[in-house]
Amino acid sequence: MNIGEVAERSGIPPKTIRYYEDIGLVRPQRSGNGYRAFRETDLHKLAFLGRARALGFSIEDCRNLLNLYEDETRASAQVKAIAEEHLSAIDDKIAQLQDMRETLSHLVEACRGDHRPDCPILKDLSGDLKNIR
Amino acid sequence: MNIGEVAERSGIPPKTIRYYEDIGLVRPQRSGNGYRAFRETDLHKLAFLGRARALGFSIEDCRNLLNLYEDETRASAQVKAIAEEHLSAIDDKIAQLQDMRETLSHLVEACRGDHRPDCPILKDLSGDLKNIR
DNA sequence: TATAGGGCTTCCAGTCACTGGAAGCTCAAG
DNA sequence: CTTGAGCTTCCAGTGACTGGAAGCCCTATA
Numbered sequence: 001m002n003i004g005e006v007a008e009r010s011g012i013p014p015k016t017i018r019y020y021e022d023i024g025l026v027r028p029q030r031s032g033n034g035y036r037a038f039r040e041t042d043l044h045k046l047a048f049l050g051r052a053r054a055l056g057f058s059i060e061d062c063r064n065l066l067n068l069y070e071d072e073t074r075a076s077a078q079v080k081a082i083a084e085e086h087l088s089a090i091d092d093k094i095a096q097l098q099d100m101r102e103t104l105s106h107l108v109e110a111c112r113g114d115h116r117p118d119c120p121i122l123k124d125l126s127g128d129l130k131n132i133r
Numbered sequence: 134m135n136i137g138e139v140a141e142r143s144g145i146p147p148k149t150i151r152y153y154e155d156i157g158l159v160r161p162q163r164s165g166n167g168y169r170a171f172r173e174t175d176l177h178k179l180a181f182l183g184r185a186r187a188l189g190f191s192i193e194d195c196r197n198l199l200n201l202y203e204d205e206t207r208a209s210a211q212v213k214a215i216a217e218e219h220l221s222a223i224d225d226k227i228a229q230l231q232d233m234r235e236t237l238s239h240l241v242e243a244c245r246g247d248h249r250p251d252c253p254i255l256k257d258l259s260g261d262l263k264n265i266r
Numbered sequence: 267t268a269t270a271g272g273g274c275t276t277c278c279a280g281t282c283a284c285t286g287g288a289a290g291c292t293c294a295a296g
Numbered sequence: 297c298t299t300g301a302g303c304t305t306c307c308a309g310t311g312a313c314t315g316g317a318a319g320c321c322c323t324a325t326a
Binding site: 013016019034 | 311314
Binding site for chain 2: 282283284285286291292293
């Protein structure tokens with residue numbers, strides 16, 4: 001398989017696949033003409049990476065997950081540990097975004113959004129906390 | 134004021150303040166010795182930037198908000214538009230993270246996390262969807 | 267057989283918002 | 297006069313790609 005077909009079947013763009021090779025996540029062989037020659041196992045790995053990335057795992061996490069996947073002697077506890085850490089990072093991020101959302105939505109509601117310059121959003125950003133709440 | 138004092142009072146590290154000058158967000162004067170000389174207005178601007186960044190606004194948004202803040206002829210509608218767009222981006226991000234969270238937490242729960250290699254997390258990532266929902 | 271196109275290759279640069287580090291100047295205290 | 301803190305600039309690295317340029321390879325059609 002050439003890179004185009006693999007890209008299509010894995011859903012990962014060619015540029016990204018070349019990047020994954022650069023950083024050692026996949027190691028396709030080469031044809032006589034210099035083209036990358038992917039086997040089914042490469043495709044499988046790339047699809048694995050695509051799903052892991054879609055769950056928000058970092059590249060380093062993906063590398064470790066892939067290693068565990070290929071390690072028949074793994075303990076599922078190792079996989080679970082990675083996933084739990086990531087899950088708690090996601091929870092942190094959600095909480096942080098919800099804090100922002102909370103503040104910002106109050107400000108947006110309080111702003112009339114008309115032609116006049118008065119604006120509680122700017123007032124808040126400027127440090128004048130007398131407004132809102 | 135030198136950069137250290139401004140950093141302390143605004144809560145923004147010196148490195149970041151220099152970076153903000155590089156990209157034109159603040160324009161402190163210079164003392165005879167080459168040190169940056171910040172006025173109160175510069176400090177005020179930096180604190181504004183700190184709060185806007187804490188709400189997750191991009192640097193470009195911050196630049197626009199700062200311009201509007203200094204523009205007496207602004208319409209609050211302009212500010213509100215920026216804030217609403219950002220708010221909806223935040224909402225999108227939260228939704229995306231919650232999707233990830235949902236999937237991931239089910240997988241984590243299903244994984245026994247023991248010494249054995251069987252792992253529904255890896256099974257899911259490898260594309261075997263027979264497991265879990 | 268010439269050529270046109272699409273796909274493939276590499277390499278370099280840019281993204282976003284900083285952050286770390288090195289080399290070197292300035293200033294105040296002891 | 298030395299020490300050390302604080303300031304300066306410049307360069308490089310982060311994460312995970314993404315865009316673009318220059319050029320080779322392959323196939324189909326005129």
